[in-house]
Every structure is written in C-alpha cells, then in structure tokens.
Amino acid sequence: xxxxxxGLTVGAIYALVALGFSIIFNASHVINFAxxxxxxxxxxxxxxxxxxxxxxxxxxxxxxxxAALVGLALEKFAVEPxxxxxxxxxxxxxxxxxxxxxxxxxxxxDKNLHALKPFTGDAPISVGGATILPQSLWVLGVTLAIVLxxxxxxxxxxLGKAMLATSHNRLAAQLVGIxxxxxxxxxxxxxxxxxxxxxxxxxxxxxxxxxxxVMLGLKGFAAAILGGLGSGIGAVIGGLVLGIAEAMSxxxxxxxxxxxxxxxxxxxxxxxxxxxxxGNRGGERV
Amino acid sequence: MSVLHVTGLSKKFGGVNAVEDLSxxxxxxxxxxxxxxxxxxxxxxxxxxxxVYQPSAGRIAFGEHELTGRAxxxxxxxxxxxxxxxxxxxxxxxxxxxVMVGRYLHERCGIVSTLLRSPRLARAERACREExxxxxxxxxxxxxxxxxxxxxxxxxxxxxxxxRALATAPKLMLLDEPAAGLNPTxxxxxxxxxxxxxxxxxxxxxVEHNMRLVMGVSDHILVLDYGRxxxxxxxxxxxNDPKVIEAYxxxxxxxxxxxxxxxxxxxxxxxEMHR
Amino acid sequence: MLxxxxxxxxxxxxxxxxxxxxxPLALRNNYFYDIAILVxxxxxxxxxxxxxxxxxxxxxxxxxxxxxxxAYGSAILASRYGxxxxxxxxxxxxxxxxxxxxxxxxxxxxxGHYLAMATLGLGVIIFMVITTxxxxxxxxxxxxxxxxxxxxxxxxxxxxWYWVIGALLLIAVWLALNLIESPAGRALRALHNSEVxxxxxxxxxxxxxxxxxxxxxxxxxxxxxxxxxxxxxxxxGKVTFLHSIELVTMVVFGGMASTFGAVVxxxxxxxxxxxxxxxxxxxxxxxGAVMMGTMIFLPRGVVPSLARFIRSRRQKGSAASNGEAA
Numbered sequence: 001x002x003x004x005x006x007g008l009t010v011g012a013i014y015a016l017v018a019l020g021f022s023i024i025f026n027a028s029h030v031i032n033f034a035x036x037x038x039x040x041x042x043x044x045x046x047x048x049x050x051x052x053x054x055x056x057x058x059x060x061x062x063x064x065x066x067a068a069l070v071g072l073a074l075e076k077f078a079v080e081p082x083x084x085x086x087x088x089x090x091x092x093x094x095x096x097x098x099x100x101x102x103x104x105x106x107x108x109x110d111k112n113l114h115a116l117k118p119f120t121g122d123a124p125i126s127v128g129g130a131t132i133l134p135q136s137l138w139v140l141g142v143t144l145a146i147v148l149x150x151x152x153x154x155x156x157x158x159l160g161k162a163m164l165a166t167s168h169n170r171l172a173a174q175l176v177g178i179x180x181x182x183x184x185x186x187x188x189x190x191x192x193x194x195x196x197x198x199x200x201x202x203x204x205x206x207x208x209x210x211x212x213x214v215m216l217g218l219k220g221f222a223a224a225i226l227g228g229l230g231s232g233i234g235a236v237i238g239g240l241v242l243g244i245a246e247a248m249s250x251x252x253x254x255x256x257x258x259x260x261x262x263x264x265x266x267x268x269x270x271x272x273x274x275x276x277x278x279g280n281r282g283g284e285r286v
Numbered sequence: 287m288s289v290l291h292v293t294g295l296s297k298k299f300g301g302v303n304a305v306e307d308l309s310x311x312x313x314x315x316x317x318x319x320x321x322x323x324x325x326x327x328x329x330x331x332x333x334x335x336x337x338v339y340q341p342s343a344g345r346i347a348f349g350e351h352e353l354t355g356r357a358x359x360x361x362x363x364x365x366x367x368x369x370x371x372x373x374x375x376x377x378x379x380x381x382x383x384x385v386m387v388g389r390y391l392h393e394r395c396g397i398v399s400t401l402l403r404s405p406r407l408a409r410a411e412r413a414c415r416e417e418x419x420x421x422x423x424x425x426x427x428x429x430x431x432x433x434x435x436x437x438x439x440x441x442x443x444x445x446x447x448x449x450r451a452l453a454t455a456p457k458l459m460l461l462d463e464p465a466a467g468l469n470p471t472x473x474x475x476x477x478x479x480x481x482x483x484x485x486x487x488x489x490x491x492x493v494e495h496n497m498r499l500v501m502g503v504s505d506h507i508l509v510l511d512y513g514r515x516x517x518x519x520x521x522x523x524x525x526n527d528p529k530v531i532e533a534y535x536x537x538x539x540x541x542x543x544x545x546x547x548x549x550x551x552x553x554x555x556x557x558e559m560h561r
Numbered sequence: 562m563l564x565x566x567x568x569x570x571x572x573x574x575x576x577x578x579x580x581x582x583x584x585p586l587a588l589r590n591n592y593f594y595d596i597a598i599l600v601x602x603x604x605x606x607x608x609x610x611x612x613x614x615x616x617x618x619x620x621x622x623x624x625x626x627x628x629x630x631x632a633y634g635s636a637i638l639a640s641r642y643g644x645x646x647x648x649x650x651x652x653x654x655x656x657x658x659x660x661x662x663x664x665x666x667x668x669x670x671x672x673g674h675y676l677a678m679a680t681l682g683l684g685v686i687i688f689m690v691i692t693t694x695x696x697x698x699x700x701x702x703x704x705x706x707x708x709x710x711x712x713x714x715x716x717x718x719x720x721x722w723y724w725v726i727g728a729l730l731l732i733a734v735w736l737a738l739n740l741i742e743s744p745a746g747r748a749l750r751a752l753h754n755s756e757v758x759x760x761x762x763x764x765x766x767x768x769x770x771x772x773x774x775x776x777x778x779x780x781x782x783x784x785x786x787x788x789x790x791x792x793x794x795x796x797x798g799k800v801t802f803l804h805s806i807e808l809v810t811m812v813v814f815g816g817m818a819s820t821f822g823a824v825v826x827x828x829x830x831x832x833x834x835x836x837x838x839x840x841x842x843x844x845x846x847x848x849g850a851v852m853m854g855t856m857i858f859l860p861r862g863v864v865p866s867l868a869r870f871i872r873s874r875r876q877k878g879s880a881a882s883n884g885e886a887a
Contacts, residue, residue: 031674081857087673088620089856092813095622095806096852103845214802218685221678229674256693263689266682270675271667336761362763374758376751387751391763393744397772400746403739414744454762 002130003247009136009205011243012143016198017220018227018235019150020191026167026230027180027187028083030090034074034098035195036217040105041067042196043208047114056119064196070101071192075185098213105210116203139201146197147236154232163187167230195220215259222262226269228276237277288349288365288457289313290335290489295344297330297513304330306513308344312491312506314457317484319492319500322510323533328493329371331510332460335491336368337361348458363391367456369447371463371493377436381427384435384446385418388453418453425449425479441472448479458489465496477503501525509533570738573821577734581727585720594719596835598791601726602784604827605733607811608820609780612737614809615817616746617773618753619669620677622805623684627778629800630657631785633691633698636706636795641697646709650786654779661778665771681802688800703796706789722791729787730824733780737820740776749773750818810848814855816862825864 017039024032045063050056078097082089119138124131154160166173166183174180198216199208206212223242227234242262250258269276290312297305305327312318320328333339335346337358346353351364367388376384393414399407419431425445430438438446444464451459461480465473473496480503483490494500500507500521507524509517511533517524524530588594606628613619634653638644644652668679691698698704709716716722740746748769751759756766789795798804807830815826830851834844859866 031678078853078857082860085856085860087677088614088813088817089860091620091622091674091677092809093853093856096810096849096856098849099803099806100846100849100853103843103847103849106845107842218681222682225675225678257689260686260689263682263685266678267686270671270679270682274671274675338757338761357765358757358760359763359765362761368761370758374755374761376754376758378754379747379750383747383750387747387759387764388762390744390748395744397745400743401736401739403743407743411743450758450762 003251004244005130005132005136007244007247008240009132009139009243010202010246011223011240012139013198013202013216013239014220014223014242015236015239016143016146016194016201017216018224018239019147019232020194020198021221021224022227022230022232022235023163023187023191023194025224027163027184028079030079030094031221031229032074032188032191033091033094033217034101035191035220036213036215037098037101037105038067038071038192038195038213039199039216039220040208040210040213041070041101041192042199043116043203043212044105044109044114044199044210045196046200047116047203047208048109050116060200063200064193067196067199068189068193071188071190071195072185074192075188079188080181080184098217102211102213109210111210113207113209114203115207116200118204122204133205135201135204139205142197142201146194150232159186219259219262222266224276226265226276228278231276231278234276234278290366290458290491291345291347292335293345293347295331295334295346296342297327297334297339298342303513305334305510308510308513308515310508310515310518312458312489314489315484315487316505317480317490317492317503319494319504319507320510321494321497321500321507322516325512326510327513328510329462330513332368332462332491332493335361335460336366362454362456365455365457366460367451367454367458368460369444369451369462369464371466373443373447375435375443375446379435381430381433381435381438381446382415382418382422385421385449385453386414388421388450389414389417391454418449421449421453422446424482425452426475441468444468445479452483452486452488456488458491459483460491460493462493463495464492465494465499473499570742574731574735574738577821577824578731581731585723588723591719594723596832598719598722598726599835600828600831601723601730602788602791603808603811603831604730604824605726605784606781606808607815607823607827608730608733608737609777610808611812611815611817611820611823612740612749612773613777614812615819615823616741616753617749617770619770619774620673620680620809621684621774621777622677622681622802622809623687624680624777624781624808625800625802625804626684626687627657627661627781628785628788628804628808629687629691629795629797630660631782632789632795632799633785634782635786636704636789637697639790640704640707645711646707646790647711650783653786654782657782658775658779661775662771665774666767669767669770669774681805684800684805685802688797688802691800692797698797699795701797703794703798705794706792708793709787709790716790726787726791729783734820734824741820745769745772806852807848810852810855813862814851816864816866819862819864819868822862822864826862829863 017035020035020038021032024030042063045066046059049059049062074097078093082093118133118135120134122133122135124133154164162173162178163183163186166178166180170180219242220239223238224235226242227236227238242265245265246258246261249261292311293309295305295308296303308331320331322328330339334341337353337356337360340355344354348364348366353361353364376387393410395407395410422428422431425448427442427445427449430442435446448461448464465476468476477499480490480492492500492504504521507519507521508515509524509530516533517527517530584597588597606624610621610624613621631653634656635646635649638649638652639646664683668676668683671679692701716725748759748764751764752766752769760766788799811826811830812823814830815824816822855862
C-alpha cells in the first residue's frame with residue numbers, strides 16, 4: 001500500500017512531465033530534451049523567490065511564468081531557426097539547450113541541494129495502513145486539476161482545438177487558417193509551465209538542485225513513450241504506471257536499480273510496442 | 287526464363303481493400319501494362335510485387351522461387367527491379383554513384399577485403415564505374431555522367447532510376463508511372479527505351495496513365511478498378527472492353543454504345559499514329 | 562602519381578600523418594601530451610561514430626556505454642584476473658561486438674527519435690550496471706588498472722603512448738575511409754538517402770545498419786580499453802549520458818559524413834574545455850551553446866561547410882577570371 005501511494009505521487013509528477021513532452025511532440029514532432037530543465041527551473045526559482053521573502057502565493061506563479069518564458073525563448077531562438085532540419089539536428093539542439101540551461105542554472109544558483117518547504121506542513125497522514133505526506137496530496141490533487149483543465153482546454157476551447165488540429169495534420173491546419181507557428185510557440189510555453197509546476201510540487205518531498213531535471217526529464221520521457229508519444233491519456237497513464245512500477249521494484253526487488261526501471265521500460269516498449277499503449281500505429285507511404 | 291505467378295493477391299489497409307484477390311501471370315519477354323483509374327491500386331500492386339508491402343493474402347512466385355512475404359532486397363536478389371512514382375533517387379550522391387549502387391548485388395565483397403582495400407577491390411570498383419557509365423549511356427544519360435544527382439532535371443532523374451534498376455541486371459523491371467511529368471518528346475524517348483529494354487532481355491511491367499504510351503508499347507494489359515481485376519488481355523481486346531470504358535468514363539457513357547465506339551476509335555487512332 | 566596524392570583521401574591521410582608527426586614540437590610538457598592523447602582517443606571513437614551517424618544516417622546517444630564497457634572489461638580482466646592486457650583487450654572487444662550485434666538488430670529497427678531514446682536507454686543501463694555492481698567494478702570509485710604491456714614491454718611513458726595512439730588513429734581513419742569508398746560504404750550512403758530505394762536494389766538495410774553499429778561499437782570499445790590502461794584507473798565518470806552527448810557533438814560539429822571532420826571535431830571539443838579551465842564554471846553553458854549554434858548555423862558541421870565555402874570561392878574565382886579573359 002505504501003509503495004502504491006509513493007508510486008502514485010511520483011507517477012503524477014512523471015505524468016505532468018510526460019504531458020509536456022506530448023504537447024510539444026504533437027505540435028512539432030520534436031522531442032524536447034530540455035523538458036527536464038523546466039522542471040528544475042520551477043523548483044529552483046520558487047526556492048529563490050521564497051528565500052527572498054515572497055510568499056508561495058506569489059513565488060509559485062512567478063516561477064511558473066519564468067519557466068514558461070524560458071520555454072518560449074527556447075522555441076523562438078533555438079527550435080524555430082532550425083525548423084525542417086533533420087531529426088538528429090533537432091535532437092542535438094534540444095540536448096544542447098538542456099545542457100546550456102543546466103550550465104546557466106549552475107551559475108545563477110549553485111550546485112547544492114535545496115529544500116523547499118511543503119505547502120501545508122509535513123505531518124504524515126495515515127491512509128489504509130500506510131502514511132502519506134500532505135505534500136503528496138497536493139501533488140495528486142494539483143495533477144488531477146491540471147489534467148481536467150487540459151482536457152477542457154483541448155476539447156472545448158478554440159485555441160486548444162487548433163493545437164490538436166495542428167498535431168494531426170500540420171498542413172491541413174495551416175490551410176484552414178490556423179497559425180501553426182503560434183501553436184508551436186505556445187506549446188513550448190505550455191509544456192514549460194507544466195514542467196515547472198511538476199518541479200514545484202515535488203521539490204518539498206525530494207529537494208531540488210541544478211541537475212534534478214536530467215533524471216526527471218528522462219523518466220517523464222519514458223512515461224510518454226510508454227503511454228504513446230502524442231497521447232494525453234497515454235502520458236498520464238504512462239506516468240502513473242511508471243511511478244508505481246518504480247516504487248514496487250524498489251520495495252520488492254532492489255532499490256539500487258530503481259532508476260533503471262524507467263530505461264528498461266523505454267527499451268522494452270520501443271522493441272515490442274513502439275507506439276506505446278495509446279499511440280497511433282503509422283504506416284509509411286511509398 | 288521465369289514467369290511471375292500471382293495468385294489471389296490481396297492487401298488490406300485498415301478496412302480498405304487496396305488490392306483484392308488478384309491473379310495473373312507475367313510471361314517473360316513481354317511488355318505488360320497495368321492501368322486503371324486513380325486509386326485503383328496500381329502502385330500498391332507494384333509495392334507488393336517488389337516486396338515493399340507484405341500481402342494480406344495470396345501468393346507471389348517468380349520462376350520456382352516463392353517470394354510471398356519476403357523483404358524487398360530478396361525480391362531484388364531474384365531479379366525483380368523497380369522504379370518509383372515518387373522518386374527515391376539518392377540525392378546526396380552523384381548520378382554515376384546512384385547507378386553504381388544498382389550494381390550492389392553483383393559486387394559483394396568480404397568485410398576484410400572492404401576494410402583493407404585489396405587491389406582486387408580497387409579493380410572491381412573501376413569495373414563497376416565503367417559498367418554504370420555504359421548503362422547511363424544506354425538509357426540516354428550521356429550528358430550526365432559527371433553530374434550530381436541533385437543537379438539533374440526531373441526527366442533525367444526518372445531515367446536515372448531506370449538506369450539504377452537496370453544496373454541490377456534484372457529479369458523483370460517494374461516501372462511506376464515512368465511517363466508522369468514528361469513532355470511528349472520525352473515520352474516518345476521513353477517508349478523507345480522500353481523497346482530497347484525488352485531487346486536486352488528484360489521483361490517490363492508498366493504502370494501508366496499515358497494511354498498513347500500504353501497502347502503503343504504493350505503486349506498485354508491488365509486493368510484494375512477498386513483493387514480488383516477488371517479486364518486482362520492484349521491491347522486490342524482491352525481497349526474495346528465496355529467494362530474498361532465504363533470504369534474510366536462513367537456508367538452513362540458505356541450504355542450508349544455509340545459514344546463507346548467513338549472512344550475506341552480515338553484510342554485506335556492513337557495506336558496507329560504510334561506505329 | 563601526383564594526381565593520386567591530390568585525391569582528398571590520400572591528401573587527407575598525409576595531412577593527418579604530418580599533423581601527428583609534427584605536433585610534438587608544440588607539446589611542451591606532459592600536460593599537453595595528455596591532452597593530445599585524449600584527443601586521439603576521442604577521435605578514434607568519433608571516427609567510428611561518424612560512420613554510424615554521418616554515413617549511415619543513424620544516431621546513438623549511448624556510445625559512452627561501449628567506451629565504458631571496453632574500459633571496464635580491460636580493467637577487470639587485466640587487473641582483477643591478471644590477464645595479459647592484449648588478451649584482455651581483444652576479448653573485451655569481441656564481447657562488446659557481440660553485444661552490439663545482439664542489441665543492434667532490435668534497436669536499429671527504430672528510427673529517428675525512437676532510436677535516439679533506445680540508444681540513450683542502453684547507455685544509461687550500462688552506466689547503472691557499472692555503478693551498482695561494485696564488487697566487480699568498484700562502483701562509483703572505480704578501480705585501478707595495470708599499465709599496458711606486451712610480452713615484457715610496459716607502456717608507461719606519455720610520449721610513447723602519444724605515438725601509439727597517433728598510429729592507431731591513422732589506422733582507424735584509413736579503415737573508415739576504406740569502408741566508405743567501397744560497395745558497402747556506397748550501400749550505407751544509399752541507405753541514408755532513401756532506405757526503400759536502397760532495399761529495392763538488393764541492399765539488406767537491417768544487416769548494414771547492424772554492421773556499422775558493431776564497427777562503431779568496436780572502435781569505441783578499443784578506445785576505452787586503451788584509455789583505461791593509459792590513465793591507470795577507470796571510473797563511471799566517462800560512461801555517462803553527458804559523455805555520449807559530447808561524442809555526438811564532436812561528430813556533428815566536425816562534420817557529419819566526413820571522417821576528417823570527426824577528427825577535427827574531437828580535437829577542437831576536447832582541447833577547448835581543457836584550455837579554458839579558467840572558464841570552468843561556464844564550461845557547460847558554452848558546450849550547450851556550441852551544440853545549439855553549430856546545428857542552427859552550420860548544420861553540416863565545420864569541415865564540410867568550410868569545404869563548400871572554399872569550393873564556391875574557387876568557382877567564383879574561375880568565373881571572374883574567365884569573364885576577364887573573355
């Protein structure tokens with residue numbers, strides 16, 4: 001039970017990161033390797049702002065906005081100039097961006113671990129024989145709220161539907177007057193915000209540092225692939241499954257290889273089920 | 287000499303039957319054309335006959351070799367070569383190199399000789415270059431012997447693909463809309479080339495829309511519609527078949543016999559001009 | 562004879578040989594020799610990786626894993642089990658080749674981003690195994706490695722290592738060039754241009770991709786074994802995702818589909834961080850900026866872009882002089 005709860009908490013974070021990957025992939029068919037850095041920026045920025053005296057109510061939105069700005073800048077200055085380039089090129093650009101951001105973070109902040117105070121205290125709550133931190137409830141609650149908000153956004157609003165249309169067929173979307181460059185631009189901003197929120201939510205539980213984005217990014221990606229790149233539901237389910245699998249294997253198998261689970265999953269999915277649980281199977285027309 | 291033997295061939299995409307229950311034989315030495323309205327399944331059929339698609343049902347055999355479900359390189363290995371409707375030219379290589387790649391099957395070299403660049407390999411490379419140049423001249427590309435593939439005009443690129451396919455020394459060549467995008471002069475040259483290919487001993491299978499070319503050069507025609515065989519036979523039979531005329535021009539036309547006769551005579555005139 | 566010398570291949574090899582032969586004049590002390598040797602080792606890996614990325618058009622974000630396996634394999638067999646270093650190295654290389662062959666088939670069925678992630682996953686798993694199985698590998702602290710020796714001759718002196726690595730780099734480049742200018746190499750380039758176009762002329766795409774994957778893994782493994790003996794110790798520090806990225810950056814910076822470009826890329830991107838130690842804090846940022854900048858402005862890499870520039874200058878020059886003559 002304990003593992004289940006831990007797994008769900010971590011899984012929710014992976015789900016948020018995975019959603020960020022999927023949104024950008026849908027808009028541009030680019031895998032944004034810098035996604036993890038948005039997570040890092042969220043946590044670190046909040047930490048600085050809070051340390052500077054700002055209450056969470058102000059610090060959090062500011063940090064999220066900062067991350068979103070970085071995401072927009074990334075799209076504008078690194079991704080857009082290279083649109084139409086080969087896959088290898090784009091991969092290296094986003095990896096370069098992630099390394100750049102990490103190096104920048106190292107300078108702006110430092111290399112230490114930083115703690116963030118939990119939102120509503122740290123007295124564990126008892127649930128069915130296991131304990132859960134109040135912060136975990138925040139994680140689950142906020143994630144749920146975000147997932148609901150996103151489904152409303154993509155399903156009901158014009159902008160959201162435009163973004164979905166672009167992901168299905170870019171050319172057709174352009175032809176009906178959708179500004180696909182704007183869609184791409186906003187996708188980065190949105191994904192960055194999602195990543196930052198994930199980072200802020202988890203920081204009180206796991207502390208944060210300049211390189212926390214690497215692992216979280218990679219695991220979020222594993223979750224996205226597991227659920228099927230480009231599928232929102234897939235990202236969420238993938239994240240939760242990965243989180244629970246990790247917690248279970250740490251508990252019942254070996255905790256040393258806990259981190260390896262994500263990568264074994266990546267390989268297994270890519271070998272046997274490349275489109276993941278909910279992705280589309282494409283064919284190639286000759 | 288090998289016969290291409292196709293039985294009950296089908297290909298489904300999701301719920302759509304791109305090709306359904308096709309059976310036919312292609313005799314060696316003939317020029318065989320596959321025609322039909324757009325969407326009839328012609329390119330799908332070519333993809334099946336070259337191994338690019340795997341059939342959902344049916345059999346493909348070439349001579350005594352079973353080819354059903356094999357990979358494209360195995361089809362090539364048995365002597366079936368092809369060109370593409372959407373050019374698959376190697377644009378970052380020279381024209382000559384494109385054709386040299388076609389010689390791959392005849393140039394196998396062990397990994398050790400390759401890595402150590404034995405004199406035997408150097409000699410083989412020189413020979414390969416000369417063979418490729420000869421083939422380029424044969425298809426009429428003598429002006430492009432030292433050209434880069436990405437600097438060639440469209441018509442020349444289509445012929446480059448034919449040269450590359452010919453370099454594999456095939457028994458059977460599948461040409462996917464070779465006349466598409468060619469002007470009448472170029473189409474005439476293509477007609478000429480196809481005849482020379484058959485003189486070289488290659489069986490040619492043509493997917494085409496250009497009726498003048500088809501009627502002028504084919505021994506045998508297969509008509510497809512909605513993935514099924516609509517008609518099959520020598521050119522003269524097929525062009526008078528009311529089912530064929532209906533498929534191309536719509537039902538109302540075929541019922542009125544006089545119009546159908548006019549179509550047939552236009553086609554016949556085209557054929558005559560060609561001779 | 563002279564025209565053969567002028568061919569890019571022979572000219573390039575001679576230039577490289579000359580560079581290797583005359584560089585020691587500029588290397589004033591052991592520290593610089595050390596950098597040169599590191600460049601050489603990275604260059605060997607990059608030449609192999611370039612075959613995979615530049616010519617065959619695939620990608621690997623996990624090649625540090627093969628490098629690490631080579632290093633640890635040699636280290637463990639030679640130091641823990643007392644094997645003769647040469648035997649250890651050859652056995653390790655063979656084992657890595659076998660692994661690359663086994664994993665290569667399923668991995669190379671993937672394309673683009675999926676292939677990148679799969680190779681990344683492979684590299685990270687190798688890293689984790691190395692870091693966790695500390696009984697064999699010494700975990701995060703690594704293990705000491707005996708110096709390389711053949712028969713009774715022990716290889717310890719920096720300067721001798723320099724010549725050994727220099728010679729091996731020349732051989733690696735020569736092998737790579739031979740592969741590229743052969744039917745197999747043409748097949749690889751064809752595959753890169755159009756996989757279906759290559760398949761229908763009889764090229765077995767999967768087989769070729771696996772072959773080049775194995776060759777690049779072997780180059781990386783050999784370099785790793787040599788690095789282990791040269792440094793005298795191995796740690797997981799060189800087996801990280803970051804090192805894999807550095808290797809890929811060197812290849813693309815120097816020039817994809819350019820063997821000499823790979824050497825140049827390795828040289829520049831190994832030396833720069835060493836020389837800019839005063840900027841240690843900025844190192845990561847600069848590296849990231851270099852990666853992004855190169856791919857945005859010089860997507861073909863430095864050497865091919867330079868070559869193009871020179872060629873277009875020459876054309877303009879001859880056109881101008883033709884114009885004047887007329």
